[in-house]
Structure formats: C-alpha cells, structure tokens
Amino acid sequence: MSWTSSLQRKLSEGLPYDQLLPDEQPAYVHSYVYLFGVATIGSFVLLVVTGVILAAFGPQWWHGAAVGHFFNSLHFWAAQAFFFFMVVHLWTAFFQGAWRDGRGLTWVSGVVTFLVSIVTAFTGYVSQQNFDSQWIATQGKDAMNSVGVGAFFNVLNFGQMYGFHVFIMPVVVAGLMGVHLTLVRLRGVVRPYDLPGPSKRRVSEVA
Amino acid sequence: MDAPAHYFHWGFILISTANLIVIALMILVFAAAILVPYPSGKGKQR
Amino acid sequence: MMATKRAYYAGVRFAPYDLVKEFVFALAAVTVLVIVLAALLSSPDVPSLTIKTVATQTPQNYVQLELDSLDGNGDVAGYGPPYNHQSGSVQYIGPVSVQNLFGVHIPVNPARDYVLGPLEQTRRSDPALAAALQTFRTAPATTQSKWEAAYNSALLKAKQQGSKLTIPSCSCGPVTLMMSRLLALGQSGAMDGLLLTSRHFYQTDYTRPLLFMNYTDAMANKATKYNLLGSTWGVMNETGNYPGQAWLWLYTLLYQIPPYTTAWAANTDALAILTVTILSLLLLLLPWIPGLNRLPRIIPVYRLIWRHHYRTGGNG
Incomplete structure (x- = not known):
C-alpha cells in the first residue's frame, strides 16, 4: 500500500477544490454580517505583513525612526481591527446559531482561534520594549505565576516573549484560521432557522 | 494622544474614552451590517 | 458536491458569489482603514522606565528596595515560586496551589542579585567598598541584621532633595557605605546593566531588573497616572488616549467585584483565571450545552439577518 497514493486519495476526497473555493453560495447569504470573517482575515494579513517588516528592522527602528514608528502604528491599529472584526464575527456566528447541523467543530476552531489570539496579542504587548510592556509584564507575571504557567512562560523574559510573538503564536493562529476556514468551506454556511408558529415554513429543513 | x-x-465601571468608542463602534457596525439593505444579485436554482 | 452536503442544501437556491473578489476588497478596505488610523492617530509609545530614573527621581524609595533586598524583607525576597521558596505571593485554588506544584524555575535571590552581586562586580576599583563587603560577609548573621535594622530606621528619617539623599548617621556598620555605593551605581545607570548581566555576553532576559522595578514607587506612580492599575480595570487600558486590550473586559471585570475583591482577595489572580477558563470552556462548548445552545433561536436577531430569506419564502 503506497502511503503517497493513500494520502492523495484522502485529500482529493476530503478536500475537493470546488468545495474549498466555491463560486456560488446559498441565496440566503445575503447580508453584510457575512463579511466580518473575511475582514478578520484581511486584518491578519496586515498584521503579518507589518509584523514581518517590524521584525526585519528591529526594536530600535520601531522606537527611533519615524518610518519605524509608523509601521508600529500600522501594526497596532491592525491588531485593533483584527480583534474588532473577530469579535463582531463571533457575535454574528452566535446569533445565527452557526454551530447547528454538524458545525460544532467549526465553532470550536473559531473560539480557539480567538483565545489563542488573545495570548498572541499579550506576547506582543510585552515585546514592545516601552513602559506599556514593563507594566503589562510585571502585572501579568502574577497571574501567570498564580496558576503555575509562569514557571515556563516567563513574561519578564523578552527573548522568550519575542520568540513566541514573532514566530510560534502567528504560526499557531494561522494554522487555526486555516482549519476554521477549511471547515467553513467543507460544511458550508448554516441554513437559516425555521420560523416558529403554526404557519411554519419549512424552508430550512435538513434533508 | x-x-x-x-x-x-x-x-464600579471605569472605562477610557478610547475603549468606549471602540466598543460602541463594534455595536454600531454590527447593527448597521444587519440593518443596511444588502444589494440583491441574480441567482440560479440548483 | 459531496452527497451529505448536497442533501443538506436540497431545495436551497444558490447564487454566484465571488469569494476571491470579496477577500481582495476586504483586504483593501482594512488596509486603507489601518493606514488612515495610523497616520491620523499614531500609536502609544511611552518610554520605558530605567533603574537610573528610579534611583535619580526617588532615591529614598530606591535605597529602601535595595535594603529590603539585602535583609530579605522585600516583595521579591518573599515572593515564592517560580522565583524562590517563600510564600508571600503564592495563591491557592481551594486547598491546592498550582504555583507551588510547579516549583522554583527562575531562581531570584534579591540579596545576591540586587545587592551583593552588583557590589562584588565593582569592588576591584573601590578599596573602601571591598573592605566594607569583607566586613559584612564575615560578620555573624545577627550583627548583619542589627546593621540592617539600624539603617532601616535611619533611612526613614532621611532627607531627600532632588536626587540627593542625606541619611542621619547611624551605627550601621558597612551597610551605610554599601547602600551609598548602590545609590551611586543606580544614579549613574550602571545598575541597569549590572542587573541584566548573566554569564553570557548577549542579554535577552529582563526578569531581574523588571522584578526590581515592579515594586518601585516610580513604576506605580506612572501606572496610576495612566490608570493602568488592575484594581481600576487597568488590564484593558492603554497609555495615552488609545484603546487597550478591550477584549480582556471580562477578565479585568472580575478584579472589580466581590468575592474577588473581598473573600477571595488573597487568591484573586488564580481564581480570576480559573473563572475565565471555565467561561471560555462554556463558550467553546456552547453548541452542546442544552438551553444555551438555543439562545440564538430565542433572541430573534436571526430574523433580521435572514429577513430577505424569510420574506421571499426561502427563494430570495
């Protein structure tokens, strides 16, 4: 049994192209609320691009040079936008009951992405090398220590936090977003709730 | 700034103007996204 | 389309939808938004505090912290895991302290790291200091404690004028000279480097200087000025007029309300994190929690979101 052909078959069956990138959607995908997910992805792309530039030039650049500080500002506002859109996307998914009809794992992957993003932002805040970082690190350490995490995740250690922020965490977030998107595409958008009442229109009954 | x-x-609630603006904007943008009519396109029956 | 999915969408009308175009437009819109915000509003960047600033602006407080480090009465000396085996900042969840279970992983010894170590490194060029250190080290522990206590009393009566600190004479043995040298090291900026120094050439770990800075008045005052204290929702605040980590509202809320501020005050951090972990799990497992998973069905926001669909009888 060839492992390669087995994997090839599994991939082509499990991840068909027309499912991953469909050119049509159910007609009920008819609201601006469906755009918050993609706005979150857009913000993440910006975070990665500005983050790569900040990492390439280093801390002295983002504090000292005018252009460096501007990229610091871009990264800051991209982070704000990322959380802004992600939270509103979460509200949307909640009010749609988007986990219905076998979409539980899609919801779980989204919530995990949100929680991991919070840790990612935290490692960024303590990597800035300004008063904000000093304060957040010294305050955050008590919380980390109180549950034992501080023993191996030392928020006062710039080298460790910076490594987490510029490599480990972005890779994890990107991976989670990849899983989330794949699940969204494979399972499709959830059908609208049936309207309650005697004249119930069974427009979204699961076949 | x-x-x-x-x-x-x-x-017991204490919130900065900036945070308040961000949270208010989130609610406003969410409400607007729901309420603003979405442009209709042509569809096809599957 | 896979069979199960085809069945799921039976009777549903599909319409063309350009995902790639949607992504490109979203990216362009967010890019413009972020560029405009960055250009108009810049970003917060309050310069970091240095030990030099602390020693220069608040010499009395600086020397007090050095003395506390030497006599073992300071917050760092009494902290507990992961820095040492004390219990001052150890927190419990019920009878269990996870903090203690993990043990000491980042050893910090304030007397050695903040006082004797830095002084040892400068004694070569300072015969008076070398002699004082020799006297201190060879004295019995009771004598050391007596000197430290006497210095503590004198320090309380010290006069601070700008960066100058005048301490009334006392029978404090070598401690007087040691403390005056530490103040000089602090004010010259040398201490910033001495606290950072490990046996390696390159430095990336700020544990020791940050732990020292943590308990200075200068740090607390600056944080108070920007309203960053945990007891005033500081976790979600930012320096200047900028939005902070607003997504931490639920976590920081717990630090404002009983029982976290009252009966649980000694273990606030551990219990707040436990609470947020439980709430996060609830959010994570929402699809399978009876009652909660029907909330969106009860709150009729979905009728607004899909109003076009309902109005057109499922064909819109």
Whole structure:
C-alpha cells in the first residue's frame, strides 16, 4: 500500500477544490454580517505583513525612526481591527446559531482561534520594549505565576516573549484560521432557522 | 494622544474614552451590517 | 458536491458569489482603514522606565528596595515560586496551589542579585567598598541584621532633595557605605546593566531588573497616572488616549467585584483565571450545552439577518 497514493486519495476526497473555493453560495447569504470573517482575515494579513517588516528592522527602528514608528502604528491599529472584526464575527456566528447541523467543530476552531489570539496579542504587548510592556509584564507575571504557567512562560523574559510573538503564536493562529476556514468551506454556511408558529415554513429543513 | 486618557466612571465601571468608542463602534457596525439593505444579485436554482 | 452536503442544501437556491473578489476588497478596505488610523492617530509609545530614573527621581524609595533586598524583607525576597521558596505571593485554588506544584524555575535571590552581586562586580576599583563587603560577609548573621535594622530606621528619617539623599548617621556598620555605593551605581545607570548581566555576553532576559522595578514607587506612580492599575480595570487600558486590550473586559471585570475583591482577595489572580477558563470552556462548548445552545433561536436577531430569506419564502 503506497502511503503517497493513500494520502492523495484522502485529500482529493476530503478536500475537493470546488468545495474549498466555491463560486456560488446559498441565496440566503445575503447580508453584510457575512463579511466580518473575511475582514478578520484581511486584518491578519496586515498584521503579518507589518509584523514581518517590524521584525526585519528591529526594536530600535520601531522606537527611533519615524518610518519605524509608523509601521508600529500600522501594526497596532491592525491588531485593533483584527480583534474588532473577530469579535463582531463571533457575535454574528452566535446569533445565527452557526454551530447547528454538524458545525460544532467549526465553532470550536473559531473560539480557539480567538483565545489563542488573545495570548498572541499579550506576547506582543510585552515585546514592545516601552513602559506599556514593563507594566503589562510585571502585572501579568502574577497571574501567570498564580496558576503555575509562569514557571515556563516567563513574561519578564523578552527573548522568550519575542520568540513566541514573532514566530510560534502567528504560526499557531494561522494554522487555526486555516482549519476554521477549511471547515467553513467543507460544511458550508448554516441554513437559516425555521420560523416558529403554526404557519411554519419549512424552508430550512435538513434533508 | 499621549496625554493620560479621560475616563468614564459609573459605579464600579471605569472605562477610557478610547475603549468606549471602540466598543460602541463594534455595536454600531454590527447593527448597521444587519440593518443596511444588502444589494440583491441574480441567482440560479440548483 | 459531496452527497451529505448536497442533501443538506436540497431545495436551497444558490447564487454566484465571488469569494476571491470579496477577500481582495476586504483586504483593501482594512488596509486603507489601518493606514488612515495610523497616520491620523499614531500609536502609544511611552518610554520605558530605567533603574537610573528610579534611583535619580526617588532615591529614598530606591535605597529602601535595595535594603529590603539585602535583609530579605522585600516583595521579591518573599515572593515564592517560580522565583524562590517563600510564600508571600503564592495563591491557592481551594486547598491546592498550582504555583507551588510547579516549583522554583527562575531562581531570584534579591540579596545576591540586587545587592551583593552588583557590589562584588565593582569592588576591584573601590578599596573602601571591598573592605566594607569583607566586613559584612564575615560578620555573624545577627550583627548583619542589627546593621540592617539600624539603617532601616535611619533611612526613614532621611532627607531627600532632588536626587540627593542625606541619611542621619547611624551605627550601621558597612551597610551605610554599601547602600551609598548602590545609590551611586543606580544614579549613574550602571545598575541597569549590572542587573541584566548573566554569564553570557548577549542579554535577552529582563526578569531581574523588571522584578526590581515592579515594586518601585516610580513604576506605580506612572501606572496610576495612566490608570493602568488592575484594581481600576487597568488590564484593558492603554497609555495615552488609545484603546487597550478591550477584549480582556471580562477578565479585568472580575478584579472589580466581590468575592474577588473581598473573600477571595488573597487568591484573586488564580481564581480570576480559573473563572475565565471555565467561561471560555462554556463558550467553546456552547453548541452542546442544552438551553444555551438555543439562545440564538430565542433572541430573534436571526430574523433580521435572514429577513430577505424569510420574506421571499426561502427563494430570495
């Protein structure tokens, strides 16, 4: 049994192209609320691009040079936008009951992405090398220590936090977003709730 | 922008103007996304 | 389309939808938004505090912290895991302290790291200091404690004028000279480097200087000025007029309300994190929690979101 052909078959069956990138959607995908997910992805792309530039030039650049500080500002506002859109996307998914009809794992992957993003932002805040970082690190350490995490995740250690922020965490977030998107595409958008009442229109009954 | 922020204080709630604006905007944008009519396109039956 | 999915969408009308175009437009819109915000509002960047600033602006407080480090009465000396085996900042969840279970992983010894170590490194060029250190080290522990206590009393009566600190004479043995040298090291900026120094050439770990800075008045005052204290929702605040980590509202809320501020005050951090972990799990497992998973069905926001669909009888 060839492992390669087995994997090839599994991939082509499990991840068909027309499912991953469909050119049509159910007609009920008819609201601006469906755009918050993609706005979150857009913000993440910006975070990665500005983050790569900040990492390439280093801390002295983002504090000292005018252009460096501007990229610091871009990264800051991209982070704000990322959380802004992600939270509103979460509200949307909640009010749609988007986990219905076998979409539980899609919801779980989204919530995990949100929680991991919070840790990612935290490692960024303590990597800035300004008063904000000093304060957040010294305050955050008590919380980390109180549950034992501080023993191996030392928020006062710039080298460790910076490594987490510029490599480990972005890779994890990107991976989670990849899983989330794949699940969204494979399972499709959830059908609208049936309207309650005697004249119930069974427009979204699961076949 | 670097001067200490202004804060709103209601009971035990204390929030900076900037955070309040961000949270209010999130609610507004969410409401607008729901309420603003979405342009209709042509569809086809499957 | 896979069979199960085809069945799921039976009877549903599909319409063309350009995902790639949507992504490109969203990216362009967010890019413009972020560029405009960055250009108009810049970003917060309050310069970091240095030990030099602390020693220069608040010499009395600086020397007090050095003395506390030497006599073992300071917050760092009494902290507990992961820095040492004390219990001052150890927190419990019920009878269990996870903090203690993990043990000491980042050893910090304030007397050695903040006082004797830095002084040892400068004694070569300072015969008076070398002699004082020799006297201190060879004295019995009771004598050391007596000197430290006497210095503590004198320090309380010290006069601070700008960066100058005048301490009334006392029978404090070598401690007087040691403390005056530490103040000089602090004010010259040398201490910033000495606290950072490990046996390696390159430095990336700020644990020791940050732990020292943590308990200075200068740090607390600056944080108070920007309203960053945990007891005033500081976790979600930012320096200046900028939005902070607003997504931490639920976590920081717990630090404002009983029982976290009252009966649980000694273990606030551990219990707040436990609470947020439980709430996060609830959010994570929402799809399978009876009652909660029907909330969106009860709150009729979905009728607004899909109003076009309902109005057109499922064909819109």
